[in-house]
Amino acid sequence: MNKLKKMTALGLSALMVTSLVGCGGSSSGTEKSDSSKGTEITFWNSFTGADGDMLVKMVDKFNEENTDGIKVKMDISSDFDSQLSTAFAAGEGPTMILSSSAYRFTYGDYLQDVSDVFDKTDLDKTDFIQSYLDYCSDEDKTYFVPFQVVGYYMYWNKDLFKEAGLDPDTPPTTWDEWQADAAKITDSSKNIYGSGISYDYAYQIAHIMQRFGGLAVTDDNGTWKANFENNAGYEKFLNMYKDMIDNGDNPLEADTDSMVSAGQVGITVGGPWVTSGLDTAGVDYGIGLIPQGDAGDMNSVEVIGFGITTAASDAEKEAAYKFIEWWNTQDKDGSSPALEWSLQNGFPAYTYSVQNNEEYKANEKLSAMSAANPEAPTDFIVDSNFPGINSVLSDVIPEMINSVAFGNSSVEDALSKAQESTQKIVDKYN
Numbered sequence: 148m149n150k151l152k153k154m155t156a157l158g159l160s161a162l163m164v165t166s167l168v169g170c171g172g173s174s175s176g177t178e179k180s181d182s183s184k185g186t187e188i189t190f191w192n193s194f195t196g197a198d199g200d201m202l203v204k205m206v207d208k209f210n211e212e213n214t215d216g217i218k219v220k221m222d223i224s225s226d227f228d229s230q231l232s233t234a235f236a237a238g239e240g241p242t243m244i245l246s247s248s249a250y251r252f253t254y255g256d257y258l259q260d261v262s263d264v265f266d267k268t269d270l271d272k273t274d275f276i277q278s279y280l281d282y283c284s285d286e287d288k289t290y291f292v293p294f295q296v297v298g299y300y301m302y303w304n305k306d307l308f309k310e311a312g313l314d315p316d317t318p319p320t321t322w323d324e325w326q327a328d329a330a331k332i333t334d335s336s337k338n339i340y341g342s343g344i345s346y347d348y349a350y351q352i353a354h355i356m357q358r359f360g361g362l363a364v365t366d367d368n369g370t371w372k373a374n375f376e377n378n379a380g381y382e383k384f385l386n387m388y389k390d391m392i393d394n395g396d397n398p399l400e401a402d403t404d405s406m407v408s409a410g411q412v413g414i415t416v417g418g419p420w421v422t423s424g425l426d427t428a429g430v431d432y433g434i435g436l437i438p439q440g441d442a443g444d445m446n447s448v449e450v451i452g453f454g455i456t457t458a459a460s461d462a463e464k465e466a467a468y469k470f471i472e473w474w475n476t477q478d479k480d481g482s483s484p485a486l487e488w489s490l491q492n493g494f495p496a497y498t499y500s501v502q503n504n505e506e507y508k509a510n511e512k513l514s515a516m517s518a519a520n521p522e523a524p525t526d527f528i529v530d531s532n533f534p535g536i537n538s539v540l541s542d543v544i545p546e547m548i549n550s551v552a553f554g555n556s557s558v559e560d561a562l563s564k565a566q567e568s569t570q571k572i573v574d575k576y577n
Contacts, residue, residue: 269476299416304431340411341397344415351417381562403415453471
């Protein structure tokens with residue numbers, strides 16, 4: 148059953164563009180060529196922030212340094228998704244895009260298979276962490292080559308640990324420890340909360356709850372299956388969350404990130420960008436992997452990657468490959484654009500060579516983020532091939548967590564309603 152063909156007509160919110168991540172492929176026995184010499188390629192993406200400024204400098208550097216006369220003409224747009232869909236509808240499009248690998252569901256018919264990138268370049272497939280490559284593929288095709296891995300991590304405030312009589316260098320490793328530590332840290336007289344889990348942060352909730360009860364949607368012998376109702380792990384998570392709210396150990400607030408930066412939260416879960424607020428505020432904090440739960444070992448991530456569109460000619464595709472190769476190639480000093488990107492923007496590496504770089508290993512934050520088992524499943528809240536992830540994140544999880552947080556329904560009723568809502572989403576793809 149080719150799920151991809153059933154997916155391409157269905158849209159995906161632009162929200163996924165800035166928070167997800169991309170990957171690589173399999174060998175096809177092709178040979179390298181130099182038909183890309185003197186080729187100009189277009190490159191579209193949505194990196195409008197400080198990371199976009201860095202990307203501009205990197206593209207300029209490639210244009211100056213490459214000896215094939217290749218010119219990359221980049222277009223960064225805050226309306227990237229609409230720009231892309233309009234171009235594809237008109238039979239046009241850029242040579243290369245940088246987007247969530249989930250775009251293979253929405254735009255699969257407009258993306259070329261890039262499985263031969265490891266044959267047409269000197270890139271070593273075994274250097275790429277396989278689970279991230281798998282994230283970017285569907286059946287026998289690969290749609291993206293890795294660029295950035297977005298995971299979520301545990302952060303803890305070391306000063307609040309000390310004040311609570313806890314070892315600041317020993318964060319919780321289980322959810323029972325999380326709850327126990329949170330209770331010790333909470334100080335209502337100072338507006339201090341031990342735990343910082345937001346009812347209004349579906350991505351955060353999803354990364355946590357799947358460690359309790361596994362994926363919300365799985366592949367059951369070719370049929371998508373919803374897994375909310377009678378999920379003991381999800382029930383355990385929701386009861387823990389409700390208990391911490393009722394006990395005053397977790398704020399009933401939407402913007403817990405601001406509270407974390409203000410030093411009012413002991414333990415939380417968030418992406419690499421959390422470090423910016425903590426660093427700016429001067430908070431003494433630690434960073435580590437999210438505690439595993441009953442669902443077993445996992446490394447849930449979102450992957451952003453380089454994709455080549457069907458608008459690209461053979462020469463343009465080869466030119467794009469040379470840019471991707473350059474991005475991942477070390478110079479004589481052991482540096483590479485991929486390494487520089489991780490060091491400056493704080494996102495963990497997707498290749499072993501970058502992870503093993505001495506400068507990378509010396510970065511405490513990146514080392515902590517890269518400590519996950521590379522063989523652990525990377526699926527984020529649903530099977531990585533399920534195209535309805537955005538609907539689960541926007542329509543199911545918020546309603547479920549809100550109904551529990553504000554006491555509008557029991558945990559059992561919340562899970563039953565979530566099952567019903569997810570089943571409607573699942574039915575669209577079965």
